[in-house]
Amino acid sequence: MATANRRSSISSRERILAAARELFAARGFKGTTTASIARRARLNEALIFRHFPAKKDLFTAILREKLEDERLARIIDAAECRSMPVEDAFRLVAERFAEAFDPVFLRLYYHSALEDHALADAFYDQFVSRFVALVEQLIVRGIRECRFRNVDASVAARAFTGMLRSYFLTNELFPRHALRGDPKEISLGFCDLFLNGVTRRRPARVNGKGRRWMP
Amino acid sequence: MATANRRSSISSRERILAAARELFAARGFKGTTTASIARRARLNEALIFRHFPAKKDLFTAILREKLEDERLARIIDAAECRSMPVEDAFRLVAERFAEAFDPVFLRLYYHSALEDHALADAFYDQFVSRFVALVEQLIVRGIRECRFRNVDASVAARAFTGMLRSYFLTNELFPRHALRGDPKEISLGFCDLFLNGVTRRRPARVNGKGRRWMP
DNA sequence: TAACGGTGTAAGTGACCACTTACTAGAGTA
């Protein structure tokens, strides 16, 4: 510790948080030692306990930061969506989702969900379920405006958000199998599939009746 | 320990595996102690180390069991799908997925994926990626047979499998927000959405042109 | 019956971990 002497406690607090965020994300709560956090933050382990009464409080502080993230709040703010055609609203929502995606937090989030941490539930309440609800409202509106079929809105909302969530989760956890391409474009591809499905519309030249067409 | 005396080593091995499976699933690898496994299996901790050289070998034994699961192998066996219309193949695949779903294993799997366990990757290679590949082949076939639009098959395959995976994952991790209803029916609902999308087909009475219809 | 091997156990053991204690260094202020 030749140099490091004159450092404000604010910056050391930030350094502890940053180091802890990365380590908790990579190894989970139990898998991360306070000694390793101190090592990565390049400061003494005892300092951690000056700033946070216990290891678990450090963990909750990190999740809480996200709970107060304004960028995330913007995604579930439906205001702008109301004034545009539903189809465009879907595209906007998908793009926003791709923008807000944070791989470090994703890992933290699933770690804490699996470890049954109360804050993961809080995060779900505050963001995920409201995001699903926003999508559901859009679908209901689409049906009312006769643009959408009369589908089950809650199932459809899960389907749409599921495509997005699963895509980002898999890309992060299994990078070897990640889908190549710009995440925003792929998210827009999901929009197209969600809106139109894969089935071909009535073909230009009808050469059969019912559901049986020739290949 | 009044009674328990005459018990075969086979049954104790099974009991160790069963106890470990539940605990690892609930708390992850680091979060589970060998003492707690012994307590749940109602036997002495030292016995665990007679059957498995180390804790991690117990964990890998559990994942390996799944890797050899025949029921899972059936899902990605495309044989039966080839002889039926693509639409029906999708419904079959979705139903099989719902049948094979195992919540205990799901947790184990994501725990090990987050903890960067090599066997999680092996599981992805052996099942998940082959499942996605099967769906992708079905889509390619649907396009070739002119039943499907000319969509990007790999994106569409992720979309379809993502709906299913995300639905089951969320139901397990956030039961308070679980979608009510029979999982098989909901999976079939996803099929419908995937095949047809949400957008309404050309309406019976056309009362406008372009994309702007009246509500 | 005596030696053996498979099944089980109680009691460690050293390593590691979250957290504490008791201390130093220096800046601000009277």
Place this chain on the structure above:
DNA sequence: TACTCTAGTAAGTGGTCACTTACACCGTTA
């Protein structure tokens, strides 16, 4: 200068953990 307050540290401490050791029990077989 003397006091105080804050930032920082080295060296514990008690508890927990994965894993080991040494031994008991008992059915089988030579």
